[in-house]
Amino acid sequence: MATSAVVPQARFSAQTRLRALQADIMELILDRELEAGDPLPTESELSLALGVGRNTLRESLKVLQALGVLEIRHGFGMFVAPSNFEALADGLTFRGRLSLRHEGLEALQLVDVRQALESGLIGSSIDVMTAEQLARIEAAVARMEQLAARGESFTEADAQFHSLLFEPLANDLLTSLMDVFWKVYRKIHVEIGAETGDLTAIAAVHRSIYNAVALKDKTLSSELLNRHFDGIRNRIAEVVAV
Structure with missing residues (x-):
């Protein structure tokens, strides 16, 4: 002993x-x-x-x-080494996917962090957003709608939409962290089999977020971004409950 x-x-x-x-x-x-x-x-x-x-x-x-x-x-x-968030993304992805075999706690926490970042910072981004930047966000939404109408996934347009929402802040660290959490989020999304959702409805959610941002409605924009993450959170809960 x-x-x-x-x-x-x-x-x-x-x-x-x-x-x-x-x-x-x-x-x-x-x-x-x-x-x-x-x-x-x-x-x-x-x-x-x-x-x-x-x-x-x-x-x-x-x-x-x-x-x-x-x-x-x-x-x-x-x-x-130059700035490189690949190791962080790989580590968080592994922990999130591993947790899906049990209670999914870390996967849910990763979704929570991304949600907190986006809903918490959208107001500040709206304050400094230019008409040109807003037009690029709308173009990303239009692309999602076009692809959804053809029954095609729009992963790249989705990622671009979320990146463009916070581009006005010109915060390189935030951009890198957003990219990390997007990569992690996508891996978890694939892991739980959430790639076959209603594409038209998902595109419509992004359109509603864009409309709120265009109206400079900070409260509604934050609320809609919060709701945006409910689907995957519920899907994770369903998967780990099986």
């Missing part, structure tokens, strides 16, 4: 040290004011600066590479 209790503690301590080393490497990048694309010191220099062995350092570097903090170019060295 005593021996079995020691092993988890040792593992915990090792993981704690690795996380601390990863934090130290990120602090070193910040302290040296390195930018995306800048080279990092060599492994030997990092080992000396951080006071750790090469093997331990390499473990942390691999984790940071997976997290998108740095990239390792074999034969060239290590560099501060």
Whole structure:
């Protein structure tokens, strides 16, 4: 019993040290004011600066590479990675799809986050939206309606619609997060078999959102965006209840 209790503690301590080393490497990048694309010191220099062995350092570097903090170019060295949300999207997609096998909690939470982002920020976007931007949103809706009339899915037009809604905010981080949640949302959508819904009705929902935005009705726009996510939330609940 005593021996079995020691092993988890040792593992915990090792993981704690690795996380601390990863934090130290990120602090070193910040302290040296390195930018995306800048080279990092060599492994030997990092080992000396951080006071750790090469093997331990390499473990942390691999984790940071997976997290998108740095990239390792074999034969060239290590560099501060450019902005990349692919790892985040992949991780959230996996967690969401995995949760569908149980109670679907994480999948539902991901839908909640996307819903909160869109319904919460639409008012601010309406405040600064130009006539040209509004026209592009309407064009995306028209495309969805055309495809729905032919019985064709409109995934790209749907994604464009939601992206254009928040383009007026000119917030690159928001755009990246929206893209992440869209990718996650679409994967979950396919996983639960929600690709065969009433396309005409879905296009009509987007038309109603556009109309509210065009009227600069912030309250109605937010309310309609909230309702927009009810369908997939209900479908997730049905799937995990089976």
